[in-house]
Amino acid sequence: MAALTDFGLIWGKIQELVSRIMSSSKTSIPRRSKVKDMSAEVVDSNPYSRLMALQRMGIVENYERIRDYSVAIVGIGGVGSVAAEMLTRCGIGRLLLYDYDTVELANMNRLFFRPDQVGMTKTDAAVQTLSEINPDVVLESYSMNITTVKGFDVFINSLKSGVDLVLSCVDNYEARMVINQACNELRQTWMESGVSEDAVSGHIQLLIPGETACFACAPPLVVASGVDERTLKREGVCAASLPTTMGVVAGLLVQNCLKYLLKFGQVSPYLGYNSLKDYFPTMEMKPNPQCSNAACVDRQKEYMESKPARDAAAKAKIEAEVSSVIEEPLHLDNEWNISIVDDSDAGSSTAANTSSILPEGLVHELPTADKYSEQVGPTVTDGIDDDLEELQRQLDALNSS
Amino acid sequence: MEGWDAGTKSALTQIPLLSSRAGPRDGEAWKQRLKEEYKAMIAYTTINKTNDNDWFRISPTNPEGTRWEGSCWYVHNLRRYDFPLQFDIPVTYPATAPEIELPTLDGKTHKMYRGGKICLTVHFKPLWAKNCPRFGIAHALCLGLAPWLAAEVPILVDSGMVKHKDDEVTPSQSSS
Numbered sequence A: 001m002a003a004l005t006d007f008g009l010i011w012g013k014i015q016e017l018v019s020r021i022m023s024s025s026k027t028s029i030p031r032r033s034k035v036k037d038m039s040a041e042v043v044d045s046n047p048y049s050r051l052m053a054l055q056r057m058g059i060v061e062n063y064e065r066i067r068d069y070s071v072a073i074v075g076i077g078g079v080g081s082v083a084a085e086m087l088t089r090c091g092i093g094r095l096l097l098y099d100y101d102t103v104e105l106a107n108m109n110r111l112f113f114r115p116d117q118v119g120m121t122k123t124d125a126a127v128q129t130l131s132e133i134n135p136d137v138v139l140e141s142y143s144m145n146i147t148t149v150k151g152f153d154v155f156i157n158s159l160k161s162g163v164d165l166v167l168s169c170v171d172n173y174e175a176r177m178v179i180n181q182a183c184n185e186l187r188q189t190w191m192e193s194g195v196s197e198d199a200v201s202g203h204i205q206l207l208i209p210g211e212t213a214c215f216a217c218a219p220p221l222v223v224a225s226g227v228d229e230r231t232l233k234r235e236g237v238c239a240a241s242l243p244t245t246m247g248v249v250a251g252l253l254v255q256n257c258l259k260y261l262l263k264f265g266q267v268s269p270y271l272g273y274n275s276l277k278d279y280f281p282t283m284e285m286k287p288n289p290q291c292s293n294a295a296c297v298d299r300q301k302e303y304m305e306s307k308p309a310r311d312a313a314a315k316a317k318i319e320a321e322v323s324s325v326i327e328e329p330l331h332l333d334n335e336w337n338i339s340i341v342d343d344s345d346a347g348s349s350t351a352a353n354t355s356s357i358l359p360e361g362l363v364h365e366l367p368t369a370d371k372y373s374e375q376v377g378p379t380v381t382d383g384i385d386d387d388l389e390e391l392q393r394q395l396d397a398l399n400s401s
Numbered sequence B: 001m002e003g004w005d006a007g008t009k010s011a012l013t014q015i016p017l018l019s020s021r022a023g024p025r026d027g028e029a030w031k032q033r034l035k036e037e038y039k040a041m042i043a044y045t046t047i048n049k050t051n052d053n054d055w056f057r058i059s060p061t062n063p064e065g066t067r068w069e070g071s072c073w074y075v076h077n078l079r080r081y082d083f084p085l086q087f088d089i090p091v092t093y094p095a096t097a098p099e100i101e102l103p104t105l106d107g108k109t110h111k112m113y114r115g116g117k118i119c120l121t122v123h124f125k126p127l128w129a130k131n132c133p134r135f136g137i138a139h140a141l142c143l144g145l146a147p148w149l150a151a152e153v154p155i156l157v158d159s160g161m162v163k164h165k166d167d168e169v170t171p172s173q174s175s176s
């Protein structure tokens, strides 16, 4: 009996505490002021001390450079919003956020958005939360659909303001193809991310126009979950989602992004995640010289033409290394060699014909366009009625009868 | 053509194929593509009318031909249900198909993405990719929208999510 009474007392106190926390969070939110310089000083008032420790430990050469970088995140859903929060907490200089959707209660199985933000545009809700977390980050909100002609113009012009990396966190092939188009035209390096519709696998991919395969070079590579598509029960739903898988993919994406921007570790060209087997396939893909995207082919040509300059730079780098290598361990030297020999065919493949040599567990999501496929119907004929206005009249006449 | 019913297959084979690979940002080439789109749409609408299977009206609402609006309908238990229909031609068209929207059904079914975009079957995108650039808007309606309406409208009506316009309570009569 005594134990029960004690429990009742404690329970009452816990309830009281919870309600006090809840009411206090609704009143004045103390906002921290902006920080001028990132300090490595370990005091509880310094939001960057643990990040600057990366520099002290020698992982990152110059962490504070993160403030000079701009990252564009397209798609502020289950992956994009978490990626945005991670970069915000890391102290990124500027974030550009793109989405056309609003926050819904159906999104609450994912991280980041709060029920009180239902109805807000995802980009505005994200700016609200992120600016509270870290007022040092410059945030830009673009609530629009980038796949329309108008939206695309705004998108491409906003990227011209000087963006270091674009992160694709969209949930569909159409939007990825649009980001691919913009980045190929702007020579913009970007990273792709995706979570499968059955929510149990995902991937990230680095795309450097002209240097690596673009998103249109080959049908998209996805991680096979091991579940047969034909046995997958799709009745009644389009897609499932798990906060765990999306959180893992967001983490992998931002980790790759930090390594790319702050120049530490190896930046992964492709990293898959199969959560059912905890399997992480990796691979590399070279561009397809027959890519259907004209801008990609232009970038490939530029990349080939710049080969002598790259070789010279690589040679100079080796020579600089060699002169200081005597007391260095041998494996370091080897590492440099691997990163320099970027034109060798070893360990990578052309996007055009990867299907035969794909690592286990990776599959193409879509087939390539048929060149000589069986004729499925008649072809539109050129000829007499080749006038646009006349065609419009014909369709209007049909539509009004 | 695995995974498609006989009706869809036979309708599809009658729609003329297109040949220009051009999207809305491709200037003159897009104009040529647009002409081909018109021709395919005229042919498809004519076929539907001849077969007494007329089921949609759609035409561009801007001179560039990038925004299309209209309506589609489906007959279930002898009653006709009409839905506004719209889509934009994406900048990456025809590599990617237009995302067909039925805005009045947004939020009423799980077989829909945000914004009222219909959820296509696993068979649609592979077939579209395989036939790029020969498939056009008419093919997208035939392969995407027609099977969707046939599968979803009966469910929506039977579950009461969609009411026939004659059974709808007008706002003045409604108390909620």
Ligand SMILES: [Zn+2]
Pocket: A213, A214, A215, A216, A217, A218, A287, A288, A291, A292, A293, A296, A297
């Ligand atoms: Zn390409």
